[in-house]
Amino acid sequence: MSIGATTPASGDVVLRTVGLTKRYGSRLALDGLDIEVTRGRVYGFLGPNGSGKTTTIALALGLISPTAGHVEILGLDTRTHRAQALRGVGATLEGQAYFPHLSARDNLRVWARIGADTTEQRIDEVIERVGLASRARDKVRNFSLGMKQRLAVAAAIMHEPEMVILDEPTNGLDPAGIREFRELIRELAAGGTTVFVSSHILSEVEQMCDDVAILKSGRLITQGPVETLVGASARASSVLLRTTDDESAISVLQARPGVVAVRREDGRLVVEAPQEQTAAQAAAISRALAERQIWLTELRPQENNLEDFFMEITGEGADAAAGADANA
Amino acid sequence: MREQILAELMKSRTRWLPYVLLAVLLLGAGVQVWLFGYTMWWSLRNEADPQLRSDLPELIRGFALPWALPALLDAGQFWGSMIVGVFIASGIATEYNWGTARQAISRGQSRNQWLTMKLLGLALFCAILLLAALAFGVVSMLWTSSLAGYAITLDPPGAAHMTVFDVAIVILRAGFGVLPYALLAFAITVIGRSTALGSTGIILFVIIEGTLNSIFGALGGTWADIRTFSIEHNVSSLLAANRVDDGQYLSIAFRESPRASELPDPWVAFFVLCAWCVALLVVTYYVFNRRDLRLGTGE
Ligand SMILES: Nc1ncnc2c1ncn2[C@@H]1O[C@H](COP(=O)(O)OP(=O)(O)OP(=O)(O)O)[C@@H](O)[C@H]1O
Numbered sequence: 146m147s148i149g150a151t152t153p154a155s156g157d158v159v160l161r162t163v164g165l166t167k168r169y170g171s172r173l174a175l176d177g178l179d180i181e182v183t184r185g186r187v188y189g190f191l192g193p194n195g196s197g198k199t200t201t202i203a204l205a206l207g208l209i210s211p212t213a214g215h216v217e218i219l220g221l222d223t224r225t226h227r228a229q230a231l232r233g234v235g236a237t238l239e240g241q242a243y244f245p246h247l248s249a250r251d252n253l254r255v256w257a258r259i260g261a262d263t264t265e266q267r268i269d270e271v272i273e274r275v276g277l278a279s280r281a282r283d284k285v286r287n288f289s290l291g292m293k294q295r296l297a298v299a300a301a302i303m304h305e306p307e308m309v310i311l312d313e314p315t316n317g318l319d320p321a322g323i324r325e326f327r328e329l330i331r332e333l334a335a336g337g338t339t340v341f342v343s344s345h346i347l348s349e350v351e352q353m354c355d356d357v358a359i360l361k362s363g364r365l366i367t368q369g370p371v372e373t374l375v376g377a378s379a380r381a382s383s384v385l386l387r388t389t390d391d392e393s394a395i396s397v398l399q400a401r402p403g404v405v406a407v408r409r410e411d412g413r414l415v416v417e418a419p420q421e422q423t424a425a426q427a428a429a430i431s432r433a434l435a436e437r438q439i440w441l442t443e444l445r446p447q448e449n450n451l452e453d454f455f456m457e458i459t460g461e462g463a464d465a466a467a468g469a470d471a472n473a
Numbered sequence: 474m475r476e477q478i479l480a481e482l483m484k485s486r487t488r489w490l491p492y493v494l495l496a497v498l499l500l501g502a503g504v505q506v507w508l509f510g511y512t513m514w515w516s517l518r519n520e521a522d523p524q525l526r527s528d529l530p531e532l533i534r535g536f537a538l539p540w541a542l543p544a545l546l547d548a549g550q551f552w553g554s555m556i557v558g559v560f561i562a563s564g565i566a567t568e569y570n571w572g573t574a575r576q577a578i579s580r581g582q583s584r585n586q587w588l589t590m591k592l593l594g595l596a597l598f599c600a601i602l603l604l605a606a607l608a609f610g611v612v613s614m615l616w617t618s619s620l621a622g623y624a625i626t627l628d629p630p631g632a633a634h635m636t637v638f639d640v641a642i643v644i645l646r647a648g649f650g651v652l653p654y655a656l657l658a659f660a661i662t663v664i665g666r667s668t669a670l671g672s673t674g675i676i677l678f679v680i681i682e683g684t685l686n687s688i689f690g691a692l693g694g695t696w697a698d699i700r701t702f703s704i705e706h707n708v709s710s711l712l713a714a715n716r717v718d719d720g721q722y723l724s725i726a727f728r729e730s731p732r733a734s735e736l737p738d739p740w741v742a743f744f745v746l747c748a749w750c751v752a753l754l755v756v757t758y759y760v761f762n763r764r765d766l767r768l769g770t771g772e
């Protein structure tokens with residue numbers, strides 16, 4: 146399916162994967178992935194469970210080695226300049242990544258020591274920024290899931306990297322936390338930081354990203370600006386009908402202006418129309434049918450949102466089963 | 474570099490394991506010097522039987538300098554190797570489990586750098602633990618000697634002369650004897666990623682190696698020659714070179730007292746041990762560089 150997939154327009158590419166492929170034994174987790182992340186944009190990396198998001202991030206960070214293909218970060222080929230490239234990156238990974246016996250502040254101090262210089266003042270600043278100021282001295286062992294997630298974000302942004310890579314960062318955050326997090330992302334982007342954020346929650350990506358890539362079973366389904374994808378899905382708005390005489394109804398409806406298509410689905414008729422016209426269509430449809438003595442037993446406008454669109458192109462959701470079948 | 478070592482110390486400092494291990498080391502030094510050394514001498518001192526009391530000068534060697542120092546280092550090398558092995562196993566495996574190894578590498582530390590910093594940091598910490606136990610042992614020797622009314626000297630009449638320089642050499646030899654075991658624990662844990670595997674691995678290795686060497690020694694001939702390639706046989710050679718003389722040698726190590734006449738030349742031993750160290754390091758770095766780092770799985 147091609148839905149207005151465009152490569153982000155020119156500009157400075159900070160992350161590029163070229164034919165990136167990863168096989169775990171016989172399982173093909175990632176299959177020739179080509180994505181480009183443009184500087185200063187918030188890039189959503191969307192896909193159901195097991196689609197290969199974490200695998201892609203781990204490959205970009207050099208934690209696992211690709212079966213084929215490679216990754217370029219900040220213009221550097223990570224096969225030869227991994228350490229140098231990653232100095233400009235901050236990342237959170239799936240799973241924990243902290244010293245449980247140290248305080249939040251000491252955790253950040255350890256990272257400050259092994260990486261680029263970060264002052265004590267900057268450490269205080271990020272702790273404040275992620276809302277952990279009152280718990281900065283507590284052992285991370287005793288933190289709640291959301292607090293640990295906040296600490297991970299602090300570790301990712303503390304050295305003011307050019308690009309931040311976040312793997313499902315809102316996992317475990319409460320609604321207030323998610324909102325704060327969204328603000329943080331916006332702030333980072335406003336400050337010129339490129340943000341790459343993976344998620345399996347579409348609405349989240351829709352709300353905070355400029356660009357989005359959709360991944361399924363290790364393959365890129367589409368990549369492009371969010372508006373383009375929202376537009377593509379909006380075009381497919383429809384009205385669901387149940388009538389006393391479907392045959393006649395179909396011929397009546399197909400003759401109407403503004404109707405794109407009429408089809409049967411689960412004993413209902415689905416009338417597709419441009420989204421901005423669906424409300425008007427609903428009224429017009431009921432009148433037109435009534436004039437021919439065809440009676441409606443059900444009429445329901447259905448706004449195809451991005452969520453449905455995502456479900457539609459990625460299938461049922463979790464890739465676990467699909468992934469197993471895909472094994473060569 | 475300095476910063477990275479400091480980071481390593483920061484990680485270890487606040488764990489409880491090193492303090493438990495230090496307590497075990499101190500206990501061992503205390504048992505050897507106070508319990509076996511001094512108490513044995515003290516219980517004989519009031520013996521009426523002159524025959525038994527004639528052993529007193531020999532028993533002094535259980536806690537008095539210079540004899541007690543190489544013997545303490547002998548025990549320290551034996552038990553210290555295993556304790557250091559456990560500490561190293563834990564130091565490496567926890568970083569796999571906490572996901573902090575991944576985090577460090579994803580922050581642009583190279584794998585070689587990570588391993589090297591880990592190794593240097595742990596080595597420094599282990600050296601501090603071992604030296605603390607040694608210091609406690611030496612203080613115990615001085616204390617027991619003065620309780621026994623025995624002169625504190627490195628150069629008592631009738632014994633081989635021992636200078637301060639010799640003391641440094643003696644300590645370095647024993648310390649070097651810990652190194653191959655430490656690197657073995659390091660290798661097992663980097664490859665196996667588990668504290669349990671690393672700790673039991675190193676302890677079982679020490680026990681099995683010692684047992685096999687005794688069997689090979691008893692079989693004699695070519696069998697006995699196999700021992701030349703083992704770590705234990707060569708470490709024993711260094712420890713034998715440490716001895717003041719072949720007299721009373723009180724060590725709580727579970728192995729025969731080393732005798733230079735039955736062991737390889739110390740220089741040969743030194744090079745064999747160096748070969749072990751290099752081989753273990755090569756394997757460890759090779760495997761770690763090719764390894765996919767999995768997720769943090771919890772504590
Ligand atoms: N170490 C591994 N060994 C074998 N297979 C693995 C390994 N890690 C991941 N996989 C497989 O690779 C595929 C992609 O996994 P990945 O973790 O990248 O998915 P994901 O998109 O991050 O999913 P989620 O949303 O659940 O985090 C899955 O089929 C998974 O089972």
Ligand SMILES: [Mg+2]
Nearest residue numbers: 198199200239
């Ligand atoms: Mg994932």
